[in-house]
Amino acid sequence: MTAVAIEGVWKFYGDYPALRDVQLTAEPGSCLALIGRNGAGKTTLLRTVAGFSRPGRGKIKIFGTDPRETATRSKMGFIGHGISVYDELSALENLTLFGQLYSLPDPRKSAMEWLERTGLERVRNGLVREFSRGMRQRLAVARAFLHEPSLLLLDEPFTALDDRAIAVLQRLLREALAAGKTIVMSTHQLREALELASHVALLNRGQVAFHGPRTPEMVSDPGYVYARYGETA
Amino acid sequence: MSFARQVLVVALKDLRAELRTKEAINASFAFALVVLLLFSFAFDPEAETTREISGGLLWIVFAFAGTLVLNRSFARELPNDCLDALVAAPISGAALFLGKAFANFVLVMAMELVSLPVFCIFNNVGTPVSKQLGPILLVMMLGTWGLTVIGTIFSALTVNIRLREVMLPMLTYPILVPALMGAMLITKGLVLGHPLSGDLVTWLKMLMGFDLIYTAVSLVLVETVLVG
Numbered sequence: 135m136t137a138v139a140i141e142g143v144w145k146f147y148g149d150y151p152a153l154r155d156v157q158l159t160a161e162p163g164s165c166l167a168l169i170g171r172n173g174a175g176k177t178t179l180l181r182t183v184a185g186f187s188r189p190g191r192g193k194i195k196i197f198g199t200d201p202r203e204t205a206t207r208s209k210m211g212f213i214g215h216g217i218s219v220y221d222e223l224s225a226l227e228n229l230t231l232f233g234q235l236y237s238l239p240d241p242r243k244s245a246m247e248w249l250e251r252t253g254l255e256r257v258r259n260g261l262v263r264e265f266s267r268g269m270r271q272r273l274a275v276a277r278a279f280l281h282e283p284s285l286l287l288l289d290e291p292f293t294a295l296d297d298r299a300i301a302v303l304q305r306l307l308r309e310a311l312a313a314g315k316t317i318v319m320s321t322h323q324l325r326e327a328l329e330l331a332s333h334v335a336l337l338n339r340g341q342v343a344f345h346g347p348r349t350p351e352m353v354s355d356p357g358y359v360y361a362r363y364g365e366t367a
Numbered sequence: 368m369s370f371a372r373q374v375l376v377v378a379l380k381d382l383r384a385e386l387r388t389k390e391a392i393n394a395s396f397a398f399a400l401v402v403l404l405l406f407s408f409a410f411d412p413e414a415e416t417t418r419e420i421s422g423g424l425l426w427i428v429f430a431f432a433g434t435l436v437l438n439r440s441f442a443r444e445l446p447n448d449c450l451d452a453l454v455a456a457p458i459s460g461a462a463l464f465l466g467k468a469f470a471n472f473v474l475v476m477a478m479e480l481v482s483l484p485v486f487c488i489f490n491n492v493g494t495p496v497s498k499q500l501g502p503i504l505l506v507m508m509l510g511t512w513g514l515t516v517i518g519t520i521f522s523a524l525t526v527n528i529r530l531r532e533v534m535l536p537m538l539t540y541p542i543l544v545p546a547l548m549g550a551m552l553i554t555k556g557l558v559l560g561h562p563l564s565g566d567l568v569t570w571l572k573m574l575m576g577f578d579l580i581y582t583a584v585s586l587v588l589v590e591t592v593l594v595g
Contacts, residue, residue: 186454187595202594208457216448220380222387234376235456237368261387277452 143192170337176320211283217274324356377466407489422555437518460590510550
């Protein structure tokens with residue numbers, strides 16, 4: 135079964151079509167890098183796939199089901215532009231909260247494990263508002279991975295990360311891919327993304343300008359996709 | 368996780384966050400106390416007319432001070448895009464709404480329970496209120512639930528609007544008019560020493576009906592409000 139199936143999706147902001155007849159698929163175990171200039175529609179597409187808003191036209195299926203179904207949401211992990219953790223709660227309280235919301239058998243134990251994996255176990259009781267930017271980003275990564283989702287939706291995950299957070303995230307993404315999980319990520323950091331990606335989709339003004347497997351040329355020259363397909367749509 | 372547990376987790380999260388920052392509850396307490404103090408200077412506490420309008424005065428304070436709590440309900444989720452994480456979590460919109468509504472109810476009731484004795488002292492109605500404390504608390508709970516339900520759903524609706532602090536009262540007060548009318552008239556009757564019977568019971572039933580209808584409507588609409 136296809137992990138992500140996007141069929142003829144349109145999304146309007148007022149009269150403006152942010153997404154225009156987008157057709158994309160991602161197979162289980164694949165990593166789709168969604169690239170495009172600012173305003174191309176990457177974030178809108180990811181948010182629509184995540185079920186934060188409904189498409190104006192077209193259909194989105196996650197493992198064959200609607201993204202808003204409760205069972206589907208428990209299979210998805212999302213990292214957006216914000217870190218989506220509470221400043222007023224401690225790192226442990228944040229992860230325990232999300233562990234409870236995702237019905238994990240032992241939310242506190244899972245929270246402790248992920249704090250350790252992201253190098254935050256020493257500051258587990260510190261309030262997030264006192265954390266550095268890098269620590270906050272690592273906590274956001276822990277939140278997204280906490281419930282071991284089958285599909286990871288990552289919106290510019292490498293942006294504003296420090297070296298340590300990039301290393302943590304890359305390691306976790308490789309482990310996720312090795313475990314057969316699916317990743318869809320939008321990014322401007324082409325080098326990091328193309329090293330992980332099995333497929334690439336280029337969005338241009340809300341339309342898919344290119345979608346296909348990642349090729350060796352793309353890795354050796356990250357600007358290759360833009361040069362080859364970027365201005366044609 | 369059961370629906371009730373989901374509601375509890377969301378409610379406890381909101382209460383914990385509010386108790387850490389105290390940003391809504393402090394503003395609400397301060398506003399309520401200042402308005403009660405000003406009313407005590409504006410109206411003669413010995414006059415019979417003061418007793419007659421006391422229900423109205425009290426509910427004006429509760430409604431305006433309560434809005435300060437309700438304004439923060441979904442706005443609290445905006446920093447760091449926390450609302451995304453809640454909407455993405457596998458819990459129903461109804462559980463999210465009820466959790467937030469319960470947390471708001473606790474916070475608004477806390478403000479009201481502190482304000483009530485102050486109101487009694489300033490308006491010289493301590494004796495009648497203490498004699499009718501049970502029915503008055505019942506009316507406070509029903510009126511506050513109505514205020515909370517309407518405020519919470521509109522807090523969700525206005526969360527992404529730039530002028531949400533202005534929009535929330537503009538949207539909630541007109542809808543709250545029947546509930547506030549009922550609560551004011553029952554409170555006035557009880558403060559004047561009337562038993563909870565006759566017309567007061569009719570208003571009480573109206574208040575219950577209001578709460579039930581708007582709770583049900585909010586539960587049905589919340590998913591659309593959050594996701595579109």
